Amino acid sequence: PKFAVFASGSGSNFQAIHDAVKAGKVPGQAVLVVTDKPDAFVVERAKKVGIKTLAIKPSSFSSKQAYEQAVLDKLSELKVEWIILAGYMRLIGDVLLGAYPNRIINIHPSLLPSFPGKDAIGQAMEHGVKVTGVTVHYVDAGMDTGPILAQAAVEVVSGNREKTEERIHAVEHELYTKTLQQLWSR
Ligand code: GRF
Numbered sequence: 765p766k767f768a769v770f771a772s773g774s775g776s777n778f779q780a781i782h783d784a785v786k787a788g789k790v791p792g793q794a795v796l797v798v799t800d801k802p803d804a805f806v807v808e809r810a811k812k813v814g815i816k817t818l819a820i821k822p823s824s825f826s827s828k829q830a831y832e833q834a835v836l837d838k839l840s841e842l843k844v845e846w847i848i849l850a851g852y853m854r855l856i857g858d859v860l861l862g863a864y865p866n867r868i869i870n871i872h873p874s875l876l877p878s879f880p881g882k883d884a885i886g887q888a889m890e891h892g893v894k895v896t897g898v899t900v901h902y903v904d905a906g907m908d909t910g911p912i913l914a915q916a917a918v919e920v921v922s923g924n925r926e927k928t929e930e931r932i933h934a935v936e937h938e939l940y941t942k943t944l945q946q947l948w949s950r
Contacts, residue, residue, distance in 0.1 A: 765845040768796040770852035775806025777850035780937035790941055795842045819841050832859035840849045868903040871940050873932045880908035889925050898935050914943040928947045
């Protein structure tokens with residue numbers, strides 16, 4: 765299927781998914797990167813691999829609905845069938861949820877329902893858990909609350925956030941591509 769990746773930051777998950785598509789491992793077609801942060805590094809990654817970007821700031825619209833409608837217009841124009849969230853730091857609202865029922869997926873750096881929301885890795889370190897992980901899930905109106913598609917555990921490197929984060933990102937890239945591969949090969 766045709767899909768769009770939504771990201772607000774570095775875009776390493778976008779890169780991993782794109783690479784997996786190119787390698788023939790994920791049976792989909794990335795047609796657009798949507799970002800709410802026009803200077804995010806993901807924009808450069810997308811340009812480098814020749815994927816269209818839509819970089820518009822929600823603050824330049826009168827409402828969340830108006831912003832999402834502008835995004836939806838672009839998605840419709842490109843016939844996007846799935847929305848893949850990868851570090852998109854914003855709740856999806858009723859316009860996109862209504863247009864893509866059960867067609868929006870997110871990845872979150874914890875074993876949900878533990879540590880939803882911002883800085884899940886920091887939350888896990890602070891609680892002193894020994895094992896955290898990664899969750900891929902369907903998106904609903906809540907914060908990291910939709911039905912879970914896949915999870916993988918990651919051991920915390922005690923007292924070392926950087927190393928823990930590295931491990932989590934590596935597992936994210938693998939789990940996200942594997943989950944999309946399974947989802948779209950059914
Ligand atoms: C990932 O840890 C993802 O789980 C979280 O935001 C981060 C995005 O990283 N939601 P990147 O932009 O894909 O490198």
